[in-house]
Amino acid sequence: MAQVVLQDIVKSYGSLYAVNHVSLTVDDGEFVALVGPSGCGKTTTLNLVAGLLPMTDGDIVIGDRIVTDLDPKDRDIAMVFQNYALYPNKTVYKNLAFPLQMRKLPKDEIDQKVRAAAKVLDIVPLLERRPRELSGGQQQRVALGRALVRDPRVFLMDEPLSNLDAKLRVQMRTEIKRFHQDLNATIIYVTHDQLEAVTMADKMAVMNKGFLQQYDTPKNVFDNPVNTFVASFIGSPAMSLVPLEVVQRGDQAVLTNEAGWELPLSAMNTRKALKATTNKVVLGARHSTIKLHKSETVGAVPARVYTVEPTGDITFVQAFVGEAVVIVSLDPTVIVRPDEDVWLEFDQERMHLFDGETTMALSAA
Amino acid sequence: MSIATGRAASPLSARSAKKPNVFSRMAAHRTDYLYVLPALIVMMVVIAYPIYYTIELSFYRTPPNLQLRDKVWAGFDNYTAVLSSSVFHEVTLNTVIWTVASTFFSFVLGLGAALSLHREFIGRGLFRALLMIPYVVSAVAASYVWKWLYHSDFGVIGALAVQLGFTSEPINFLDNRQTVLSSLIVVNIWREFSFAMVMMMAGLQTVPEQLLRAAQVDGATPWNRFWHVTFPHLKGVSMVTVLLLMVANFNSIIIPFIMTGGGPADASHIWITHIYQLAFGRQQWGAAAAYAVILFIVMMALGYFYVKALTRGDEARQE
Amino acid sequence: MTTTATYERPRVRKPIDWWRWAGRGFITFIMLFATLPMLWMILTSVKTQFAAMQYPPQWWPAEPTLNSYIKLLNPNDQIGQDFLRYFGNSFYVSFLTTVLGVVVAVPAAYAFSRFRFPGRTFLFFSVLVRNMFPAVVFLVPLFILMRWLGLVNTHGSLVLTYLTFGLPLSIWLLKGFYDNIPIQLEQAARIDGATRFQAFLLIVMPLSSPGIIATSIFSFIGAWNEYIYAYTFLSRDDQMTLPVGIQRFFTEFATDWPGLMAATFLMSVPVVVMFLVLQKYFVQALTEGAVKH
Numbered sequence A: 001m002a003q004v005v006l007q008d009i010v011k012s013y014g015s016l017y018a019v020n021h022v023s024l025t026v027d028d029g030e031f032v033a034l035v036g037p038s039g040c041g042k043t044t045t046l047n048l049v050a051g052l053l054p055m056t057d058g059d060i061v062i063g064d065r066i067v068t069d070l071d072p073k074d075r076d077i078a079m080v081f082q083n084y085a086l087y088p089n090k091t092v093y094k095n096l097a098f099p100l101q102m103r104k105l106p107k108d109e110i111d112q113k114v115r116a117a118a119k120v121l122d123i124v125p126l127l128e129r130r131p132r133e134l135s136g137g138q139q140q141r142v143a144l145g146r147a148l149v150r151d152p153r154v155f156l157m158d159e160p161l162s163n164l165d166a167k168l169r170v171q172m173r174t175e176i177k178r179f180h181q182d183l184n185a186t187i188i189y190v191t192h193d194q195l196e197a198v199t200m201a202d203k204m205a206v207m208n209k210g211f212l213q214q215y216d217t218p219k220n221v222f223d224n225p226v227n228t229f230v231a232s233f234i235g236s237p238a239m240s241l242v243p244l245e246v247v248q249r250g251d252q253a254v255l256t257n258e259a260g261w262e263l264p265l266s267a268m269n270t271r272k273a274l275k276a277t278t279n280k281v282v283l284g285a286r287h288s289t290i291k292l293h294k295s296e297t298v299g300a301v302p303a304r305v306y307t308v309e310p311t312g313d314i315t316f317v318q319a320f321v322g323e324a325v326v327i328v329s330l331d332p333t334v335i336v337r338p339d340e341d342v343w344l345e346f347d348q349e350r351m352h353l354f355d356g357e358t359t360m361a362l363s364a365a
Numbered sequence B: 001m002s003i004a005t006g007r008a009a010s011p012l013s014a015r016s017a018k019k020p021n022v023f024s025r026m027a028a029h030r031t032d033y034l035y036v037l038p039a040l041i042v043m044m045v046v047i048a049y050p051i052y053y054t055i056e057l058s059f060y061r062t063p064p065n066l067q068l069r070d071k072v073w074a075g076f077d078n079y080t081a082v083l084s085s086s087v088f089h090e091v092t093l094n095t096v097i098w099t100v101a102s103t104f105f106s107f108v109l110g111l112g113a114a115l116s117l118h119r120e121f122i123g124r125g126l127f128r129a130l131l132m133i134p135y136v137v138s139a140v141a142a143s144y145v146w147k148w149l150y151h152s153d154f155g156v157i158g159a160l161a162v163q164l165g166f167t168s169e170p171i172n173f174l175d176n177r178q179t180v181l182s183s184l185i186v187v188n189i190w191r192e193f194s195f196a197m198v199m200m201m202a203g204l205q206t207v208p209e210q211l212l213r214a215a216q217v218d219g220a221t222p223w224n225r226f227w228h229v230t231f232p233h234l235k236g237v238s239m240v241t242v243l244l245l246m247v248a249n250f251n252s253i254i255i256p257f258i259m260t261g262g263g264p265a266d267a268s269h270i271w272i273t274h275i276y277q278l279a280f281g282r283q284q285w286g287a288a289a290a291y292a293v294i295l296f297i298v299m300m301a302l303g304y305f306y307v308k309a310l311t312r313g314d315e316a317r318q319e
Numbered sequence C: 001m002t003t004t005a006t007y008e009r010p011r012v013r014k015p016i017d018w019w020r021w022a023g024r025g026f027i028t029f030i031m032l033f034a035t036l037p038m039l040w041m042i043l044t045s046v047k048t049q050f051a052a053m054q055y056p057p058q059w060w061p062a063e064p065t066l067n068s069y070i071k072l073l074n075p076n077d078q079i080g081q082d083f084l085r086y087f088g089n090s091f092y093v094s095f096l097t098t099v100l101g102v103v104v105a106v107p108a109a110y111a112f113s114r115f116r117f118p119g120r121t122f123l124f125f126s127v128l129v130r131n132m133f134p135a136v137v138f139l140v141p142l143f144i145l146m147r148w149l150g151l152v153n154t155h156g157s158l159v160l161t162y163l164t165f166g167l168p169l170s171i172w173l174l175k176g177f178y179d180n181i182p183i184q185l186e187q188a189a190r191i192d193g194a195t196r197f198q199a200f201l202l203i204v205m206p207l208s209s210p211g212i213i214a215t216s217i218f219s220f221i222g223a224w225n226e227y228i229y230a231y232t233f234l235s236r237d238d239q240m241t242l243p244v245g246i247q248r249f250f251t252e253f254a255t256d257w258p259g260l261m262a263a264t265f266l267m268s269v270p271v272v273v274m275f276l277v278l279q280k281y282f283v284q285a286l287t288e289g290a291v292k293h
C-alpha cells in the first residue's frame, strides 16, 4: 500500500475546468472519500489518478513515484466502477483472472489467487456465471474481487454503491469498511452521497465545480464547514442557512432582516459577524441546535411553519424565516401545525456565521 | 487537518480560461486521426476527386475519346444545352414520377406489411424472411425475372390478364410508351417495399405498449389507437425511411437500364440512365457532367435532410 | 348467514374484428406479390426452352428438367466454364471488399465514437454524405482515375469502388455499436494491465462482433449485387462478375429464358442463404440509427 499525493492537478475541457488546481495528500492506508454534487469533477479527478485521462497540469505521486506520465497499467492501482464494468463476454472467473493474465502470472498462481479472492467475497458459486446472470449486489462483489485479486497499491472506487438498492447499500457499506480495515488499504472513494462519505471515510474531500472546498475528517467538516456550500452539502437534513444583515449596537452586533426583528449576538459571534466584508452575513444552524417556542420569547426570531414531517422518534418542522427555510427537530409530543406562528431560538455556541459576499465561514480569531 | 487553500475554497474565482486554438487541439489529438486516415484516404480518392473532376468537366467540351488535352472551354454552354434540350422535361418528369411513386407505394406497402406482421403469430418470422428476399437479391436478378414476367409473347402477367378477362390480347408492357414507366415502377416497388417494412417493424417496437393499453381503456377504436398513438411514434422512423427510399430511387439505374435501356423512345429514361447514355452512349461528356452537377445540387438539398435525420441523437450522445 | 346479491350480466356479442381480417387479407396479397415472381423464376428454370415459350403458358412444368442447371454448373461445358469463372470472380471481389471494408471501417468508427478530435463532426458527415451521390456521377471520373492508377480491367478497380459504397454505412453502423459499449470497460481493462490496443482487441472487439458481422453482410451483398461499375470498368470476359457476365450467355441469339432464370437463381443463392442465416444482424444493421430505442 502507498500514499497518494495530488499536486495542484488541473483538467480542462476547452474553457471548462473539470478539475481546478486540486491538491491533497492521501496517507498510506487511509480511506478518503471524494464527495460533491453530480458534475463537480469527482470522476474526472479519479480518472486522472488512474491515468485514464491526460492531465492538463500538475503531478500525481503514488508511493514514492511521480506517475503523471505513466500508463494506467503501470500505476499499480485497481478501480471499481459505478456500473461495475464487468466484461460481459467473460465468466466471473475470467473477469477475476483478467488482471492477472495481463500481468502474465503463471496459470496455477492465477487460479489460486482468483479462488482466494472469490472466497473472501463469498462468490465461489458464481465463478462460472456471466455478469448478466448476476444480481446487482453480486456484480458489485465481483467488481470488488477484480480489484482485490491483484493486491494493488491503491484502490480507486467511483460510486461503487450507487446502483444498489438502499438495503444492500447499507450492507455493502459495512463490507467495504471491513475490507479497508482488513487490508489496511489505501482507498480513494468517490460518492455524491455525503452520508456514505461521513460513515465510511477517515477523511473527506468536498468538491464543488472543480474546486476542492475542504479536506478534513468527517467530524471536522461537519462541525466546521469552511463555507456555505460545504455547510449545505454535509449533513442530513442540511444545515439551514438564513441570509441576514449585521447592525452594530454599541459593542454588540445584532442580526436583523426586513421584518424588523433583531437578534443580539454573543460576544464571540459579534467578533465573527464584524469580520464580514459587508453587512451581509449568513446564519447557519443545524436542526438540533434550534429550539422552537410556541410563544414569543426573548432572543428568538419569528417564523411561520410550512410543513411538519413526523419520522417516528423525531419530528422535523420546516419553517420560514423571511424567505429562508429553517429546519428544526422536535420531540414528537410537541404538536405544531402548518401556518402556525412560532419563534426560533438559535444556540449561540453552536451557530455558524458566514460572510454574505464570499460565503466563507467567519472566525473569531 | 487544515482547511484547503484559500484559492480552492472560493468557488467563483475560476482562473480565466483561454480556449486553445484549433491547431494546438489538432496537435494534441494527432494520434486520433491515424484511426480515420485509411477511411479518409479511400473516401477522398474515390469521392472528392471525382466530384471536383465532374464539376470541371461540365465546363468543357471534350472529344468523344475523352482525351483531356483536347478539351475546349465552354462556359455554361453545357448547362444551357442540357436545360433547353427537348428530352430534359420528359426525363425530369419521369424522374419525379419514378421517385415519388416508387417511394410512396413502397412506403405504404411496407407500413401495411409491418402493421399486419406486428401481431405475434406462427410463421411470422418465415413471412418476414420471404418478404425480404426481393430486397436482398440483386436488382439485376429482379430485372431479368420481371422482364420475363412482362414478356410480350410468353409473359405470365399478360397471359393472366387475358385469362382473367381484363384484356383480349396480351399487353406489351415494356414496349409501350403508356405502360412502360409504371411497369418498371412496379418492379422497383417489388424490390424495395420490404426495406420500408423492416424499418417500420423496428419503429413499431418502440411504441410503448402502456400507451396503447391506456388508449384501449379510454375506449379508443383500433383506428384511433393507430392514428393517435402508433402513428405519432412512427414519425421519426417514417421520415428516415422515406428519405432513404427517395435517395435510393433517385439514384437507381439498374432496373430501367437492363429492362428497357430508357426506351421506347425515351419513355422510361430517368436522369441517371439518361446521364449514362449521354456519357457512355453518345460520348457527350460535358453535357453528362453538367447533368451530374445539377443532380449534385438537388441531392445536396436532400442530403441536408438525410444527414439531419441520420444523426438525430448523435450529438446528444456526446455526454 | 350470507346474502347472495344478484348481479346483472350484460350480454355482449363479440363483433367481428375487421382490422384483423384486413390485416390477413393484406398479408396474403403482399405475400403473393413478393413470392410469385420468384416462384415463376424457379418454375421457368426447370422447363425446357420449348415448354417455356408457349402461349398460354404451361402453369406447371409438364416435364421438369434440371438441364439448365447442369449446363451452368458443368465445368467442361463452355457456358458452365464461364459461369463458374464469373461466380468465382464475384466471390473474390465481394470477399476482398468485405475484409478490407472491416479493416478500414473498424478503426475509423472507433475513433468517431471515442475521440473528440477537431473536425470530427465534419469528417463524419462527409463520410455519410457519400451515400447521397448516385453511382453514375462517379463513373466517368473514376474510370479516368482507374486508368491513371492502372487499375482498369482489374478487380482492384471494383474493390476500391465498392469499398467506398460500403464504408459510410459500415462506419455509421459500427460507430453505433461502439457508442453502446461503455467506455468504463476499456478503462477497467487498462487499469487491469492492458494497453490501449489490448483493451480494444481483447474487450471491445469481441463485444462489437455483431456489428462487424452486420456490416460484413452488407458489404458482401452490396458488392455481390453491383452491376454498373462492373459493366463499365471491365471489358475482359474472363474478369466479369456474375451480374454482368450473365447477360452475355443469353442475349447473343434468341434468349434462353430457362437458362437465364436458372442463372439468376444460382446468382441469388449465396446472398439469400447468407441473409437467411444472418437475418438478425441484417435487420439490425438496416434499422440501426433510424430507430432509437
Ligand SMILES: Nc1ncnc2c1ncn2[C@@H]1O[C@H](COP(=O)(O)OP(=O)(O)O)[C@@H](O)[C@H]1O
Pocket: A013, A016, A017, A018, A036, A037, A038, A039, A040, A041, A042, A043, A044, A045, B319
Ligand atoms: N469528455 C468531456 N468533455 C467535456 N466535458 C467533460 C468531459 N468529461 C467530463 N466533462 C465535464 O466535467 C465536469 C466534471 O465531470 P465528472 O468528473 O464526471 O463529474 P462527477 O463525477 O463529479 O459527477 C462536468 O461538468 C462534465 O460535464
Ligand SMILES: [Mg+2]
Pocket: A039, A042, A043, A044
Ligand atoms: Mg461521476
